[in-house]
Amino acid sequence: MLPSNHPGEDRRSSATCLPGRGAVLFGVFDGHAGMACAHSISQRLFYYIAVATLSLSTLAEIERAVEEERAVTPLLEWHKHPHDHSCPDGGTTSFHSLRNYWQERLEDNDDKDEVGGTVASALINAFRRLDYDLSVEAQVHLSMSLSRQVSLTGEMVSLSSPLQVALSGCTACVVHISNGVLHVANLGDSRAVLGVQEPDGRWSAISLTNDHNAQNPDELKRILVEHPLSEMRTVVRHDRLLGLLLPFRAFGNIRFKWSAEMLNRLYETRPDILSVVSEAARMLPPHYLTPPYLSAEPEVTQYHIRPADKFLVLATDGLWELMHRQTVIQLVGEHLTGLQKQGPVIPSVGMTLGALQRLLLERRGRVLSVLEDQNTATHLLRHALGDDGYGVVAPNRLVKMLSLPLELARRYRDDITITVIHLNEMAL
Numbered sequence: 001m002l003p004s005n006h007p008g009e010d011r012r013s014s015a016t017c018l019p020g021r022g023a024v025l026f027g028v029f030d031g032h033a034g035m036a037c038a039h040s041i042s043q044r045l046f047y048y049i050a051v052a053t054l055s056l057s058t059l060a061e062i063e064r065a066v067e068e069e070r071a072v073t074p075l076l077e078w079h080k081h082p083h084d085h086s087c088p089d090g091g092t093t094s095f096h097s098l099r100n101y102w103q104e105r106l107e108d109n110d111d112k113d114e115v116g117g118t119v120a121s122a123l124i125n126a127f128r129r130l131d132y133d134l135s136v137e138a139q140v141h142l143s144m145s146l147s148r149q150v151s152l153t154g155e156m157v158s159l160s161s162p163l164q165v166a167l168s169g170c171t172a173c174v175v176h177i178s179n180g181v182l183h184v185a186n187l188g189d190s191r192a193v194l195g196v197q198e199p200d201g202r203w204s205a206i207s208l209t210n211d212h213n214a215q216n217p218d219e220l221k222r223i224l225v226e227h228p229l230s231e232m233r234t235v236v237r238h239d240r241l242l243g244l245l246l247p248f249r250a251f252g253n254i255r256f257k258w259s260a261e262m263l264n265r266l267y268e269t270r271p272d273i274l275s276v277v278s279e280a281a282r283m284l285p286p287h288y289l290t291p292p293y294l295s296a297e298p299e300v301t302q303y304h305i306r307p308a309d310k311f312l313v314l315a316t317d318g319l320w321e322l323m324h325r326q327t328v329i330q331l332v333g334e335h336l337t338g339l340q341k342q343g344p345v346i347p348s349v350g351m352t353l354g355a356l357q358r359l360l361l362e363r364r365g366r367v368l369s370v371l372e373d374q375n376t377a378t379h380l381l382r383h384a385l386g387d388d389g390y391g392v393v394a395p396n397r398l399v400k401m402l403s404l405p406l407e408l409a410r411r412y413r414d415d416i417t418i419t420v421i422h423l424n425e426m427a428l
Helices: 036-053 056-067 089-109 118-147 162-167 218-223 260-271 326-335 353-372 375-384 395-402 408-412
Strands: 008-018 025-033 077-078 167-180 182-185 191-197 203-207 299-305 309-315 417-420
Touching: 008 326, 025 036, 025 309, 036 077, 036 089, 036 118, 036 167, 056 089, 077 089, 089 118, 118 167, 118 182, 118 299, 118 326, 162 191, 167 191, 167 309, 191 326, 203 326, 203 375, 299 353, 309 326, 309 375, 326 408, 375 395, 375 417
Parallel strands: none
Antiparallel strands: 008 025, 008 077, 025 167, 167 182, 182 299, 191 203, 191 309, 309 417
């Protein structure tokens, strides 16, 4: 992870689901209008996915344990890094919302499958339910503050307050791996790209996600179809939703989802909250006629892992803005193999001495880079920031990109978060 915003708005998570089949979960979350939503989603989404995928009998046992005040079997084993963010996430409210979710699953007599249906449907339900709960929690928080009939202008606003979380937003790209089957649930413009080693040793990149923005014709069509023809010129302006937001799908961002009446009430009664969000979030979006405009329903891809599939790169858009997916896969593949199978440099017919020298310098730089970086994500990050165009990291360029002042960094790069998932190295 490398921030450019201060504080950084990206988050990442990884965990193993303990009950059931022991699925492994990975996620990257790209926040906007602050880090509150990205942090909350990174802490809560995996629990919702666990509840959505667990059998009803397991959920019933968890509910009995809570009612009897017995210890509850953990749902997740988190894989934390010492530098992972650890600010509070409103634990009590989060637990009550999660419990309501599993109680509704238990009460729903229409469940056609004891284990909650397919993984794809479970992922979609988990995403949508968590976003719904963020909205409900914010509405409850707003109503409670109004009922007190006191001025809250001087209160310290918590970054984890429900209104703060819901006013900010984040994209999400989550990978679920179980029994050799990989599911990717994507919301926004982060990406998951598979690294495949062909029989001749070459590396191929397979995209498992689509960007949800104006550059995706299918996504643009979806947005336009959901609103009246009279709004065709205003729903998407300058490639942004209502002229303001780049991703067309995201968590939070209630200013693109609530009714105009509810938003106006928020703007009139909670100046304390508005003072800590970006200026664009402090007023009703222009041409706000038929909300909601923003969706929290992910696009889910299912993929059966093959022996040739060696790794998956999961990263926020900060990486993909700097590097093409094939370059990313090539760098990781060469890093993993240590260039052992590259063989000697064989000059092509007609190659000049200058071209041969550049080829030799490029090969030498790649070998040194492979030896220097022990972590493939770090390897990618160094190349994204410092690559000289020949596959070699230029130290001066890298130093300049890493030492940009805070007020300038955002002009040159976004927050970057990278997770490299190695496949076919152990039983899945």
